Amino acid sequence: MALTSEDKVAIARKLDELGVNVIEAGSAITSEGERESIRAVAAEGLNAEICSYCRIMKQDVDFALASNVDSIHLVAPVSDLHISVKLRKDRETVRQMAIETTEYAREHGLIVELSGEDASRADMDFLKSLYIDCVEAGADRLCFCDTVGLLVPERTEALFRDITSAVRAPLSIHCHNDFGLGTANTIAALRGGARQAHVTINGIGERSGNTSLEEVVMTIEWLYKQKTGINTKEIFKTSRLVSRLTGIPVAPNKSLVGGNAFTHEAGIHVHGLLADTSTYEPIKPEVIGRERKIVLGKHAGKSSVTLALKEMGLSVDDTQLHEVLDRVKEMGDHGKRVTDADLQTIAETVLNIQKEAKVVLEEYTVVSGNKVIPTASVRMKVDGKEVIEASIGDGPVDATLASIKKGIQSLGDVQLEEYHVDAITGGTDALVEVLVKLSKDGKMVTSRGARTDIVMASVEAVLNGINRLI
Numbered sequence: 154m155a156l157t158s159e160d161k162v163a164i165a166r167k168l169d170e171l172g173v174n175v176i177e178a179g180s181a182i183t184s185e186g187e188r189e190s191i192r193a194v195a196a197e198g199l200n201a202e203i204c205s206y207c208r209i210m211k212q213d214v215d216f217a218l219a220s221n222v223d224s225i226h227l228v229a230p231v232s233d234l235h236i237s238v239k240l241r242k243d244r245e246t247v248r249q250m251a252i253e254t255t256e257y258a259r260e261h262g263l264i265v266e267l268s269g270e271d272a273s274r275a276d277m278d279f280l281k282s283l284y285i286d287c288v289e290a291g292a293d294r295l296c297f298c299d300t301v302g303l304l305v306p307e308r309t310e311a312l313f314r315d316i317t318s319a320v321r322a323p324l325s326i327h328c329h330n331d332f333g334l335g336t337a338n339t340i341a342a343l344r345g346g347a348r349q350a351h352v353t354i355n356g357i358g359e360r361s362g363n364t365s366l367e368e369v370v371m372t373i374e375w376l377y378k379q380k381t382g383i384n385t386k387e388i389f390k391t392s393r394l395v396s397r398l399t400g401i402p403v404a405p406n407k408s409l410v411g412g413n414a415f416t417h418e419a420g421i422h423v424h425g426l427l428a429d430t431s432t433y434e435p436i437k438p439e440v441i442g443r444e445r446k447i448v449l450g451k452h453a454g455k456s457s458v459t460l461a462l463k464e465m466g467l468s469v470d471d472t473q474l475h476e477v478l479d480r481v482k483e484m485g486d487h488g489k490r491v492t493d494a495d496l497q498t499i500a501e502t503v504l505n506i507q508k509e510a511k512v513v514l515e516e517y518t519v520v521s522g523n524k525v526i527p528t529a530s531v532r533m534k535v536d537g538k539e540v541i542e543a544s545i546g547d548g549p550v551d552a553t554l555a556s557i558k559k560g561i562q563s564l565g566d567v568q569l570e571e572y573h574v575d576a577i578t579g580g581t582d583a584l585v586e587v588l589v590k591l592s593k594d595g596k597m598v599t600s601r602g603a604r605t606d607i608v609m610a611s612v613e614a615v616l617n618g619i620n621r622l623i
């Protein structure tokens with residue numbers, strides 16, 4: 154995943170609109186392209202502080218300065234694992250590097266947030282003394298990084314209570330989500346005295362990602378009833394923008410911003426929602442700039458179908474509602490979700506059938522294969538009288554339609570002018586929509602049928618048209 158300068162600027166503008174305090178725009182040391190992007194973000198004149206990641210090395214600070222940032226996220230490895238195995242140094246050398254780089258950055262006018270990398274595996278006395286020395290050297294803020302996501306909430310809160318009582322600068326929390334505890338640990342740190350939280354939109358980040366902004370913000374705002382200063386109505390749009398520009402999809406079941414977070418399928422849930430949306434929604438979707446979605450499938454009930462039809466501006470009586478629901482469940486049983494287009498087609502078809510059912514199909518049989526002539530027979534009610542006919546054709550649809558044509562001869566000369574077929578949702582088991590144009594005595598009608606079975610969809614389209622014509 155690599156963002157262009159334009160992408161980074163678009164995201165930074167959106168984050169600023171959202172109301173975040175600090176935007177870490179990149180690591181200036183990475184490349185000239187990265188520096189150009191950071192410079193472009195810094196040139197936007199946003200309200201947020203623009204920050205670059207730096208190692209405890211003066212050359213990283215020089216690149217940050219050349220990128221016109223306001224601040225640096227200066228990262229010092231603090232666990233013995235990181236110090237001795239990764240850096241191949243010792244604690245005192247790292248302390249010295251952190252102090253000198255802090256002083257250097259401060260002398261050049263940068264705000265410094267000094268981070269302890271892998272702090273959750275560090276010796277706490279060493280960590281606290283390093284923090285104290287760096288604050289002495291000019292660090293404005295400190296940060297505790299749970300680099301591989303090893304914290305649990307109880308320990309996090311206790312650690313933050315301990316560290317914040319020992320240091321004089323505000324302490325931030327930076328969590329990774331390796332065990333899915335990023336949000337819980339971030340909240341625990343805030344309870345323990347953290348003054349800032351490092352978060353990412355949609356929880357993106359290395360490996361399993363970082364703590365997600367939307368989860369932390371909405372937990373604080375909604376569950377703890379505290380203000381964050383974030384314009385929550387922009388959360389969903391920001392999530393979509395980041396997903397689109399990074400090419401990282403959001404899991405459908407991701408809290409708050411996932412595609413399904415405000416989508417309801419279960420009939421019992423929709424029934425509850427109609428009485429009061431809070432029965433099955435923790436917050437109203439509008440709070441984070443989303444809309445509620447009702448999807449129909451095999452778990453639908455009368456309430457969901459009625460609601461979905463109402464949103465389409467369609468109203469049905471009880472009989473029609475049962476017929477629509479039966480067809481929705483039939484599709485659901487075939488493992489399909491019923492799309493809006495599917496529902497609209499089903500509903501319109503049912504409404505037409507119910508309005509003028511002079512010709513009603515009772516039964517059809519069709520035989521088809523590579524060694525038989527396609528043959529169909531139909532039993533219908535035409536003007537209340539039973540009619541039975543049979544016919545051969547070029548295929549099962551042709552044979553069935555030919556037998557229907559024979560069966561309605563008493564009504565006059567009905568011609569099939571056009572026939573179109575579409576699989577609405579794709580796949581061989583999808584809902585098939587058949588559109589036909591029929592004519593009689595100079596009058597023309599267009600009608601449709603929608604079923605998972607192409608023969609039945611065709612029959613339905615033709616009978617719909619015939620009923621409207623007569």
Ligand SMILES: CC(=O)SCCNC(=O)CCNC(=O)[C@H](O)C(C)(C)COP(=O)(O)OP(=O)(O)OC[C@H]1O[C@@H](n2cnc3c(N)ncnc32)[C@H](O)[C@@H]1OP(=O)(O)O
Pocket residue numbers: 180182183184206207208209210228229230239240270300
């Ligand atoms: C937890 C986080 O670090 S999040 C930030 C992640 N961001 C990035 O990694 C930025 C993108 N990275 C890069 O472009 C490159 O890795 C660079 C330009 C930073 C360094 O590239 P290279 O010089 O080729 O080094 P390489 O990537 O192989 O190894 C990293 C070096 O940084 C050192 N290093 C790692 N972290 C730190 C740190 N916080 N402070 C000082 N040195 C560090 C490593 O010990 C290693 O040094 P070595 O080359 O002397 O062994």
Ligand SMILES: CC(=O)C(=O)O
Pocket residue numbers: 228268269270271298299300301327329
């Ligand atoms: C700095 C950082 O990303 C970390 O230690 O997790």
